[in-house]
Amino acid sequence: MVMGAVASVIGILLISYYIKRESQRLGALYVILRMVSGKRYSVTRSEDEEQMIIAGATDTTRVTMIWALSLLLNNRHALKKVQDELHEQVGKDRLVNELDINKLVFTFKLDPRVWLDPLEFQPERFLSTHKSVDVKGQHFEFLPFGGGRRSCPGIPFGIQMTHLALTTFLHAFEITAPSNAQVNMTATFGLTNMKTTPLELLIKPILPHQLFFQDEA
Numbered sequence: 001m002v003m004g005a006v007a008s009v010i011g012i013l014l015i016s017y018y019i020k021r022e023s024q025r026l027g028a029l030y031v032i033l034r035m036v037s038g039k040r041y042s043v044t045r046s047e048d049e050e051q052m053i054i055a056g057a058t059d060t061t062r063v064t065m066i067w068a069l070s071l072l073l074n075n076r077h078a079l080k081k082v083q084d085e086l087h088e089q090v091g092k093d094r095l096v097n098e099l100d101i102n103k104l105v106f107t108f109k110l111d112p113r114v115w116l117d118p119l120e121f122q123p124e125r126f127l128s129t130h131k132s133v134d135v136k137g138q139h140f141e142f143l144p145f146g147g148g149r150r151s152c153p154g155i156p157f158g159i160q161m162t163h164l165a166l167t168t169f170l171h172a173f174e175i176t177a178p179s180n181a182q183v184n185m186t187a188t189f190g191l192t193n194m195k196t197t198p199l200e201l202l203i204k205p206i207l208p209h210q211l212f213f214q215d216e217a
Ligand code: HEM
Pocket: 039, 052, 053, 056, 057, 058, 060, 061, 064, 143, 144, 145, 146, 147, 148, 149, 150, 151, 152, 153, 154, 155, 157, 158, 159, 162
């Protein structure tokens, strides 16, 4: 099925859905952010604070998903490993859920001075040579969420959302680039380093049709 779908749309839809669902509980979210990060966010709700959390949560997760999909498309062996693992661990009779994430070892164990072949997409390195590197700001060679006092307070939420959205998508669809062309990896400098050109995907559903229309439990 050719849809010419742009991954960002899927990312935004999933993230906006969760944010919307959680927005009534933003007051509680401040408390959680304070608890997990030890930072002083005001518990008094203000529009600025809501916008800061929504902006911090949406663009970052969307951009992470777009780059992950682009890298997987340009590295078909890694994409195959991710999808083989999903079909082995989750099967084809249901969708991915939060409890599957820890079983998806390949997918999420995921300058020459620090990294060997830094420009190569080698997610395997996080299972072998760089097994002990974590993303939460303690290992300075890899700081996707920053570090120190102003590091990201949404790390658990960001990781969970990215895991769930990416695996749900890759489990349910076969993805290819139009004409099997290489994905253009040029980045635009900004607050988040967005891909310069939109990511175009051809997606083909691979799970039973009824799973795409099931009601939420
Ligand atoms: C993959 C997803 C995410 C990535 C890569 C990411 C990355 C970052 C980075 C690099 C910073 C700056 C840290 C620094 O200055 O050292 C930051 C800050 C922040 N992030 Fe995230 N983030 C993500 C998801 C989220 C989520 C889901 C939320 C909220 C639920 C969130 C809320 C925030 C806030 C409020 C700040 C400002 C912190 C402060 O200055 O005190 N982020 N994030």
